[in-house]
Amino acid sequence: MKMEGAAMSSTWRGSAALAALTATALLAAQLGTATPAAAAPGPPPGSIASMGDSISRGFNACGWYVDCPSRSFSTGTDSAVNSQYLRIKAVNPAINGRNLNDAKSGAKVADMPGQAATVVSQGAAYVTILIGANDACTSSEASMTSVAAFRSSLDSALGTLKAGLPDAKVQLISIPDIKRLWQVGSASSSARSVWSLFGVCQSMLANPSSTAAADSARRDRVRQRVADFNGQLASACTAYGANCKYDGGAVFGYQFTLSQVSTWDYFHPNASGQAVLASITYAAGFGW
Template structure:
């Protein structure tokens, strides 16, 4: 057979195979039905602390359940397809992973169909490096909370956001006098933010270890969430987000301001269920 004819026949066969594969491929998974009620679990980030005033919770600006239109929260986005959606903000400022079991019980009592979880910042941002939550304890506590949700709300969908990259906060704020002053005055995240201008090897190594602890927590979140078909992890989207100082509250230079909450809402919703 002529080489050219052999090539044409091979290409024709390949095209036929591709056409058949396309025709028989499974359709893309449709978004699940929107919930009738949702709840948020977490800490001061989900309470939108310091996003509307000095050292106060501002839940109406929460990335998850906030009602302020400009934030474009999960609640407001889902309400576009589920107008009667009810929302409960069960997060508590200062909460750690040890508090998630109690928050999960609260969500169960509310009978919700969708739960968001953002936790871990207070487990890594502590008074000193030695005070950080261990990875093993973090997993035990988080697994217990997820089990509570699974037992009490077996059909509910759970969305788990990754722990933010706390070292990014140091990167964007270390050159700002107001940020450094706030960190020192209020004792904010000293495990990471102590001696912010130091380039000493010990301080550089400490910052890297604290960042690694956040990454280790995220590995736990991914693993535990991945064990359940009704749980979706954000794939590290929040950890990877390169936030700027303009998205941080000038009350403490730690929490997201309204702009930061809006960015958090967009990043997390894009990694979610697609309602």
């Protein structure tokens, strides 16, 4: 189902974006990743494409269980979201109309090579990639993607981009902390009911009211898998070279609240969540 393949986010507020970035150094130490270096100034791109899953598609941001690309944090056109695309457009009007959303709700990292090939065919100058929540947020802990398989698919996708678009800028965005969703939602009877009814992210959200040691340990292991994926994103970006920018764990480190999650599924971000995601990711980007 779509929600299982989506990245989880929140109605993040712009004032919190700076706090998230301030905490990046501590977070990086926890994940064993480097903090993002100061972005070198450079000309803003003339086109943008998004790769990823339902968060990049704006799923549940403007309607009942439908994609809403106009409210995507990456390529959206809704002024209230103020996407990366609109922020770039403000400094480079030539990008107008050259916003391509190639993400797909339900996608996993194994789908990234195919999306990368599409982006190459479009000749995008800048690419955002937010992927991996699906690979940890599955029907059970046992069905999570392995770290090795995650890196293999990621490297394949990045190899396609680098070969086909050697001058394009690429931003790799950290996977949100899905344990945070359990922390803020487990006390809500509405959230618990929706999670159970629709089988949302059962690797993390099964038995949400349980305080048993086995359930606590399972949640910690799933969170660690997300942290491990983020470590691979950081490492792969370093290997890619100067044209790649990792967000330094800024999205993973953001402490959202339940009020910042769609009440339709208690899983996806609403429009204001997309807005703060745009703020956080752009601030952790190339500095245009």
